Amino acid sequence: MVDGRKPRPAFAPWDRRALPGLFDVEESARRVGAYAWLEMRLFEALGGWIATVPELDVKLVLGRHCYHHAWHAEQLQQRLPELREMNPARLTLPANEGIVAFAEALIEPEAAELTIEKLVGVFRVLLPRTIAAYTYHLNGTSTITDAPTIRTLNFLLQDEFEDWREGEMLLQSLIKTPEQIERASERAKSLEALIVVAGGIAGAGTLGEEVYELENKSEAVPE
Amino acid sequence: MKRFLPVEELARDERFIRSDLAEGFSDPRNGRVRDRTISTARLQPDRAAAPDRARSLMHGIFVGEIQALEAAGRTTFDFDDTEAPFALKLDMARQCWDESRHVEISVKLGEHMGTEIGEYTEATFLYEAACVTDPAMRLAGVNRALEGLAIDVFNTMKDFGQASGDPVLKFCEDWMLADEVTHVKMGSDWLRRLTERDPERRERALEFQRAVDKLFSLGGFRGETDESPIQIARRFRELAGFDTKEIDEIAGLAAESIAETRALLGKTG
Numbered sequence: 001m002v003d004g005r006k007p008r009p010a011f012a013p014w015d016r017r018a019l020p021g022l023f024d025v026e027e028s029a030r031r032v033g034a035y036a037w038l039e040m041r042l043f044e045a046l047g048g049w050i051a052t053v054p055e056l057d058v059k060l061v062l063g064r065h066c067y068h069h070a071w072h073a074e075q076l077q078q079r080l081p082e083l084r085e086m087n088p089a090r091l092t093l094p095a096n097e098g099i100v101a102f103a104e105a106l107i108e109p110e111a112a113e114l115t116i117e118k119l120v121g122v123f124r125v126l127l128p129r130t131i132a133a134y135t136y137h138l139n140g141t142s143t144i145t146d147a148p149t150i151r152t153l154n155f156l157l158q159d160e161f162e163d164w165r166e167g168e169m170l171l172q173s174l175i176k177t178p179e180q181i182e183r184a185s186e187r188a189k190s191l192e193a194l195i196v197v198a199g200g201i202a203g204a205g206t207l208g209e210e211v212y213e214l215e216n217k218s219e220a221v222p223e
Numbered sequence: 224m225k226r227f228l229p230v231e232e233l234a235r236d237e238r239f240i241r242s243d244l245a246e247g248f249s250d251p252r253n254g255r256v257r258d259r260t261i262s263t264a265r266l267q268p269d270r271a272a273a274p275d276r277a278r279s280l281m282h283g284i285f286v287g288e289i290q291a292l293e294a295a296g297r298t299t300f301d302f303d304d305t306e307a308p309f310a311l312k313l314d315m316a317r318q319c320w321d322e323s324r325h326v327e328i329s330v331k332l333g334e335h336m337g338t339e340i341g342e343y344t345e346a347t348f349l350y351e352a353a354c355v356t357d358p359a360m361r362l363a364g365v366n367r368a369l370e371g372l373a374i375d376v377f378n379t380m381k382d383f384g385q386a387s388g389d390p391v392l393k394f395c396e397d398w399m400l401a402d403e404v405t406h407v408k409m410g411s412d413w414l415r416r417l418t419e420r421d422p423e424r425r426e427r428a429l430e431f432q433r434a435v436d437k438l439f440s441l442g443g444f445r446g447e448t449d450e451s452p453i454q455i456a457r458r459f460r461e462l463a464g465f466d467t468k469e470i471d472e473i474a475g476l477a478a479e480s481i482a483e484t485r486a487l488l489g490k491t492g
Contacts, residue, residue, distance in 0.1 A: 040309070043316050048224050048300030050319065051293035051350075054234040056326075056340075063292050063323030066299060070316030073309070089304075110224040112234035 021142025022208070028146055029083035031137060033091035034202045035130070036076035038103065040092070042126065043069035045107040053115050058170055065122075065167075068159045075152050082148060095206075098198030105194055116174055117187045123167030124184070125191040129201050131160050136207045226301045230347050230354060233293065238341035239286075264443070264452045266379060268387035276452070277383060278338040284376060285329035286345040291373070292322035294353030294365050307358045311417075314409045318366075321402045328395050335391055352435050359417040363428040366410020368435035371473070373403040374463060375445055378456035400459060407463035437476045442484040446477030 011017070023031070046066040053059050073092075080088040094100045106126060109117040134153045141149060175184050200206025235241075266276060295318040298307065333339065352364035377400040384392030418425035439445055445453040455477070460470050 044300045044312065045224070047296035047298070047312075047316060047319055048228075050296035051228050052224070052232070052234050054236045056236060056289075059234075059289070059292070060323040060326055063296065063319040063326075066296060067316040067320035070299070070313045074313055077309075107224055112232075 017143040019142055019144055021146055022140035023137075023142075023146065025084050028137075028141060028149055029080060029091055030095075031133075031202045032076050032079050032083065032149060033088075033093050034095040034099070035133070036073050036080070036088070036092045037094050038099065038126075038130070038201050039069045039073040039076060041103045041107065042122070043067070043073065046122070048107075049118050052110055052112060053118065054112050055115055055174070058115055058119070058174075061166060061170060065163050068163055072156045072159065075156065079149055079152055095201065095203030096198055098194065099201065099203065102191065102194040102198050105191060116171065116180060116183050119167055119171050119174070120184050120187040121191050123164055123171060124188050125195065126201075127160055127164040127167065129195060129206075131157065131164065133201045133206050134160065137202075140208065224300070227354065227356060228297060230351050233290075233347060233350060235345075240341065240344045242344035242346055264450050265454065266383045266452055268383065273383075273387070274337070277380075277387075278333070278336050279343055280376070280380065280452075281329065281333050281336055282338055282340075282343040284380070285326065285333055285340070287349050287369075287373070287376075288322055288325040288329050290347065290350040290353075291365070291369065292319055292326060294350055294361075294369075295319045295322055297353060298358065298361060298365075301356075302358050311358070311413050314413070318406055318409070321406065325399050325402065328399060332392060332395055348438060355431065357424070357428070359414055359424055359428040360431045362410045362413050362417070363432035364435045366406055367414065368432045368439060370403050370406040370410060371436070371460060371463070371465070372439045372445060372453075374400060374407065374459045375453050375456050377403060378459055379453050382454075404459055404463040407460075407465070411464045433472070433476070436473050437480060440473070440477040440480040443477060443481035445473075446481065447474045448478075448481075450481055451477060 043066050046062045046069065050059055050062045050066070053062065077088040077092060080091050083091075094103070106121045109121070134157050138150045138153045138157075143150065171184065175181055195201070266280070267273060295315045298315040299312045299319070301307075302312075330340065349369055352369055353361055355361050355364060377396045381393050381396035381400060384390070384394075384396055414425065414428055418428060443450045445451055445455065447455050455470065455474055457470055461467075
């Protein structure tokens with residue numbers, strides 16, 4: 001029989017969770033709000049694009065992914081009231097002007113011939129960035145105090161990985177000619193430049209790096 | 224990308240041939256079906272025309288689901304947060320996923336039934352109902368009228384699957400029917416919430432719904448008598464939140480439409 005009165009440590013020997021983490025309440029909330037804002041712009045764009053892409057398989061994937069990202073925004077917004085802000089809309093904000101410019105450029109393609117441009121923006125530029133930012137957040141934040149955010153991000157990351165893989169496979173099936181390779185590269189290049197200037201999806205320090213110096217920004221802006 | 228994509232700009236591959244309703248009615252295959260049809264217009268498996276009619280209807284469901292997917296997708300994008308709150312857009316995003324699955328199911332069922340993409344033409348009047356710029360009107364037209372029609376169509380096809388001993392057809396239609404009931408509920412809920420303080424706007428939206436319902440009842444396509452191939456699914460409509468008065472009204476529109484078509488045929492014939 002186990003003696004329940006014998007003292008045991010609060011943490012099992014294999015439990016390596018620790019205090020503190022990289023982010024205080026405000027910083028975690030700011031990041032979560034920035035993620036939610038971008039997930040919202042993304043699901044709206046995917047929904048709008050459904051009618052503009054002629055490829056039937058792409059149309060159906062966009063329909064599915066549209067809901068994934070709307071659900072991500074909802075999950076993130078549910079976390080915000082727990083992070084000191086009772087009105088999620090007040091914290092659902094872009095990280096900076098640069099990320100607004102990036103989102104506008106991402107959403108811009110409309111014509112039926114621009115499926116590659118639409119997909120490259122999402123699957124070769126944005127989703128790798130969201131995967132990186134969410135991974136950094138859950139690796140850096142306190143595994144005890146910010147555990148609810150970690151749990152949410154882990155659910156989101158499962159979708160992000162699977163959606164990225166599906167989107168990348170669609171792109172590989174669509175890009176067949178030198179001209180299409182060039183289009184995909186150019187599109188990725190122009191959007192990369194914008195998100196580098198923004199500092200990532202959560203702004204400067206998205207991945208904990210040094211804050212990007214303003215005077216260097218012009219080097220990343222496409223001519 | 225601009226807001227409000229006109230129907231002319233819907234993107235399709237080369238298999239899709241667009242037609243208007245009149246062209247659809249003049250499809251010579253419909254004539255052959257009519258020649259083989261005596262008495263009831265209902266889908267009945269022992270009738271010689273039944274397989275052709277069921278395949279044609281399945282293709283119609285397929286293109287209708289694509290347009291429903293596109294319509295829900297546009298509602299996530301066309302309106303800002305003041306016109307359509309996030310929770311509404313979240314419902315529409317969920318509907319996108321559902322409609323994507325319905326397209327997938329329809330493609331597979333079409334193959335199962337012996338038809339293929341592009342065998343029949345595509346009429347785009349379903350998407351046209353989603354081109355209105357007031358979200359309340361759009362939800363009334365798409366989620367209450369169009370998705371309501373989908374309840375009737377799926378229930379008819381489910382019954383046909385049951386009667387013809389096709390468990391795959393019955394199984395799939397029943398799953399899609401469950402989703403459509405949810406979509407109609409969403410439409411009713413959001414119509415009420417968006418127009419809570421604006422009864423005139425609500426009446427305009429309901430008037431638009433009636434116009435769309437009448438269009439879908441065209442020529443007696445949907446009704447409650449033997450003259451209609453698609454039967455009004457009263458029980459599932461009730462589950463979706465329609466009251467008896469509303470269902471009676473749709474049945475009335477169908478009867479009206481049959482009478483108008485008869486009068487028209489009398490004049491031209």
